[in-house]
Amino acid sequence: MTEKLFPLFVAIPLAGAFLIALLGWKKKGLPEIVGALIPCGLFAYSIKALLFTFKNGIAVHHLGGWLPPVGILIGADGLTTFMLVIVHGVAACVALYATDYIKKYTSPWIFYVLFLVILAGMNGVLTTCDFFNLFVFMEIASLAACTLVAFGTERHELEAGFKYGVMNTIGALFILLGIALLYGYTSELNMADISNILASKGPSRLVTLATIFFLVGFGLKAALVPFHAWLPDAHPSAPAPISALLSGLIIKSLGIYSLFRILVCVIGMTPLLTNILLFMGALSMGTGAVLAMGQKDFKRLLAYSSLSQVGYIVFGLALGTPLGILGGLFHMFNHSVGKSLLFLTAGSVEYTTGTRNLDEMGGLSRRLPVTGSASLAGAMSISGIPPFGGFFSKLIIIFAAVQAGHVGYAIWAVAAGILTLFYLMKAMRQAFQGPLLEKWKMVQEVPWRMRVSMITLAFICLTGGLLLLPQLKGLFLNQASKVLLNGAMYSSTWGGFKP
Amino acid sequence: MKKNERGMTIIVKTVSRLVARIMLLFGLYVVLHGQVTHGGGFAGGVVMALVFILILMAFGKDGALKSFSRSAAVITAGIGLILLVIIALIGYVRGHFFANFLGPGWPFEFWSAGVIPFLNVAIGLVVLGCLYGIIVALTHFHSELHPEGHKQ
Numbered sequence: 001m002t003e004k005l006f007p008l009f010v011a012i013p014l015a016g017a018f019l020i021a022l023l024g025w026k027k028k029g030l031p032e033i034v035g036a037l038i039p040c041g042l043f044a045y046s047i048k049a050l051l052f053t054f055k056n057g058i059a060v061h062h063l064g065g066w067l068p069p070v071g072i073l074i075g076a077d078g079l080t081t082f083m084l085v086i087v088h089g090v091a092a093c094v095a096l097y098a099t100d101y102i103k104k105y106t107s108p109w110i111f112y113v114l115f116l117v118i119l120a121g122m123n124g125v126l127t128t129c130d131f132f133n134l135f136v137f138m139e140i141a142s143l144a145a146c147t148l149v150a151f152g153t154e155r156h157e158l159e160a161g162f163k164y165g166v167m168n169t170i171g172a173l174f175i176l177l178g179i180a181l182l183y184g185y186t187s188e189l190n191m192a193d194i195s196n197i198l199a200s201k202g203p204s205r206l207v208t209l210a211t212i213f214f215l216v217g218f219g220l221k222a223a224l225v226p227f228h229a230w231l232p233d234a235h236p237s238a239p240a241p242i243s244a245l246l247s248g249l250i251i252k253s254l255g256i257y258s259l260f261r262i263l264v265c266v267i268g269m270t271p272l273l274t275n276i277l278l279f280m281g282a283l284s285m286g287t288g289a290v291l292a293m294g295q296k297d298f299k300r301l302l303a304y305s306s307l308s309q310v311g312y313i314v315f316g317l318a319l320g321t322p323l324g325i326l327g328g329l330f331h332m333f334n335h336s337v338g339k340s341l342l343f344l345t346a347g348s349v350e351y352t353t354g355t356r357n358l359d360e361m362g363g364l365s366r367r368l369p370v371t372g373s374a375s376l377a378g379a380m381s382i383s384g385i386p387p388f389g390g391f392f393s394k395l396i397i398i399f400a401a402v403q404a405g406h407v408g409y410a411i412w413a414v415a416a417g418i419l420t421l422f423y424l425m426k427a428m429r430q431a432f433q434g435p436l437l438e439k440w441k442m443v444q445e446v447p448w449r450m451r452v453s454m455i456t457l458a459f460i461c462l463t464g465g466l467l468l469l470p471q472l473k474g475l476f477l478n479q480a481s482k483v484l485l486n487g488a489m490y491s492s493t494w495g496g497f498k499p
Numbered sequence: 500m501k502k503n504e505r506g507m508t509i510i511v512k513t514v515s516r517l518v519a520r521i522m523l524l525f526g527l528y529v530v531l532h533g534q535v536t537h538g539g540g541f542a543g544g545v546v547m548a549l550v551f552i553l554i555l556m557a558f559g560k561d562g563a564l565k566s567f568s569r570s571a572a573v574i575t576a577g578i579g580l581i582l583l584v585i586i587a588l589i590g591y592v593r594g595h596f597f598a599n600f601l602g603p604g605w606p607f608e609f610w611s612a613g614v615i616p617f618l619n620v621a622i623g624l625v626v627l628g629c630l631y632g633i634i635v636a637l638t639h640f641h642s643e644l645h646p647e648g649h650k651q
Contacts, residue, residue: 007591008591008598011587011588018577021576022573025573061596063597063599064590064596064597065595363555
């Protein structure tokens with residue numbers, strides 16, 4: 001019964017979005033209720049799905065009842081449900097936060113329509129087993145995100161939205177070209193079948209070319225360093241809930257998840273590819289950290305920090321050792337929660353004071369105690385201070401690098417970690433500590449729903465390390481890392497059409 | 500020509516008035532007969548949207564919005580999308596997402612494709628609403644950029 005759940009992860013957000021599109025602009029309050037309830041409900045479903053894949057391994061649903069050579073599959077394994085839990089956990093907090101935050105904009109119903117469409121697109125990317133559907137769902141999520149980046153319709157917001165749209169379309173075209181080449185070579189679009197055929201046909205230059213296209217396309221979506229130019233503009237310009245969604249979830253599910261799903265499970269990693277990804281990851285780590293140091297804009301600093309942390313995740317996953325993959329996935333979880341929290345707190349500061357410039361802030365934690373302490377929790381988790389989750393994931397990645405013999409990269413990762421600590425703590429001190437400026441004397445703490453969602457995320461940041469306990473690790477992290485470790489097993493476990 | 504009346508010459512207006520209903524009927528035919536002959540939801544939806552875009556060209560923005568308002572476009576697209584999800588979910592309840600829960604029928608008859616005629620209608624409504632909505636939005640931006648109006 002539970003394997004029938006997976007199409008609902010796409011259908012329910014879409015149905016909600018269309019319902020709001022039909023009724024929301026007349027009925028006050030309906031968009032907020034539907035938009036907040038759907039992610040919460042799907043979070044409960046995703047926990048159920050996680051338990052299901054833990055027990056049964058994989059779940060497959062045939063769309064329209066058609067079997068693989070003809071039909072399209074929707075399915076999930078440990079990695080998918082791991083991502084689904086992260087996506088819906090963070091999206092539920094973000095949706096709750098948005099119910100108050102979005103009131104300052106006109107026509108909030110459009111926000112909720114696009115928010116739910118993004119959710120449907122991300123879930124589609126995560127659950128699909130078909131290359132072309134992957135592309136379509138990715139475009140659905142990207143286009144909705146592009147519109148939301150420009151949601152404020154100010155000059156710089158429109159510019160950032162346009163830039164995001166253009167860069168993401170270029171990435172999507174590379175991906176489409178890669179898919180077309182693979183389709184031409186194998187005459188299949190089902191991922192498991194393509195994997196089978198590639199294994200039986202052996203290496204070819206065409207597949208190498210397709211791999212390069214995927215690397216560029218998904219690198220653009222994930223904002224790996226040579227392809228990162230759009231991110232520092234897009235993430236600060238969006239409304240705070242969307243910045244949190246973009247940085248916490250979209251670059252991970254559309255970029256990193258898809259990249260590793262295809263490279264590891266379908267095409268197969270080679271030593272050269274591993275080295276390229278390790279280098280790109282390390283480059284992202286360093287570049288993001290160095291660029292973040294000089295930023296005055298709070299959200300822009302966080303966006304550069306995202307570049308650096310994405311570097312850690314890609315580096316960990318590309319190591320390919322059990323410890324490296326575990327560290328990469330765990331850092332993906334910690335960064336999703338921590339960076340979403342930091343963007344939400346930056347949004348709270350902007351909501352109350354109307355500024356994002358760190359030089360104009362100061363002493364705000366006296367007027368905004370919840371925002372201040374939540375922000376500190378997020379910053380400590382991202383920069384890796386011991387009791388917080390981020391410490392353990394960075395430690396695992398660095399240990400894994402040493403274990404795999406990449407001592408130079410490990411030292412580089414430690415150095416980037418120290419820089420992370422430096423710039424995040426500097427931002428925290430500038431914004432929340434020190435003397436309170438005269439003009440912020442009358443600032444009020446944000447409404448309760450925004451506080452609740454920030455406190456929830458801060459609590460997850462604090463207790464994230466508990467996921468490494470043996471009982472929880474088997475359920476949540478090991479399940480996902482097993483999929484990436486046994487990448488070549490993908491085609492056989494999915495039982496696709498045999499050529 | 501009255502002073503406040505926008506749009507093209509009387510010839511274009513008269514021809515548009517004559518042709519519009521026939522075009523709408525043709526669009527409806529393409530949508531409803533999509534499972535047997537050429538066309539389908541998208542093509543028929545485009546033809547139906549073109550009717551209103553023709554009115555917009557001939558009679559100006561106000562004339563078009565009188566016959567098919569902006570909120571009507573949003574509602575049309577919304578109904579189409581909801582219909583699409585409902586059909587998919589009925590199939591889901593019967594076993595599979597997007598399952599064809601009506602029988603196959605007889606080849607080359609009108610009832611020959613199960614749920615596909617209904618999906619065509621849904622897609623036709625979506626395309627009609629969205630395409631018309633996009634053109635109306637573009638004319639809004641045009642009149643904001645050139646407030647003196649587009650004189651013909």
